[in-house]
Amino acid sequence: MDAFMQAAIDEARQGLAEGGIPIGSVLVHRGRIIGRGHNRRVQQGSAIRHGEMDALENAGRQSAQTYRECVLYTTLSPCAMCSGAILLYGIPKVVIGENQTFLGEEALLRERGVQLEVLHNGECLQLMQAFIAAQPRLWNEDIGE
């Protein structure tokens, strides 16, 4: 398995262990992780710390040039907010664990020239299926539904 997707899954599992929503992400610059994160809605009472946003935030301030050499790995298809952040910073490629439990703004990202790779990863899928079954209200809150 891709080591970077494994790192994103490790983040998702850490979030789950904290009582949170199991979605993780890592931002990779030229083969090196420069930011890693997971959803912190529960842990920080956050409305904006989705996994991808947390990874971007933890990477700190970066130049436009750096973002343009990055790949973002995320265990779940990115929602409108996280997709917007990907577009803002011009991240050219996103590797997605699964998009079966939630299909984000993949069409918009593709339309804007972002390269997407969907892994259909069983571990990512199992994590989300179990979480959604256990906490449907929390999940709906996280996606504004």
Place this chain on the structure above:
Amino acid sequence: MDAFMQAAIDEARQGLAEGGIPIGSVLVHRGRIIGRGHNRRVQQGSAIRHGEMDALENAGRQSAQTYRECVLYTTLSPCAMCSGAILLYGIPKVVIGENQTFLGEEALLRERGVQLEVLHNGECLQLMQAFIAAQPRLWNEDIGE
């Protein structure tokens, strides 16, 4: 002047006084401010705390129903990230101070049914023009350019 846009401008001015980027925002639910914020790139070394994101974060966790009864006020046209957050949470209306120094994803928001009102506010415009002239590199960093 609209009291809520004034509150957003107050936030922008507070950000400027802190040495930051002068963009402010307030989230208004049924005529009451439930979250206020300003850009914190400089103050917190943040890549995700744009003015609108900061207001959303400071409002805390809210239900989908609450967001659907909100109006977001922002001193500047919302970028892709902030527009994505508006779409995620289904905020139906955004009041924008100005869109002359930066035109965000207004077309996308309109296409998705978000009502936009652009005030062409002189104070918002002056704040951004002066800031961009003084700190062009910082501004470019904030918009991924």
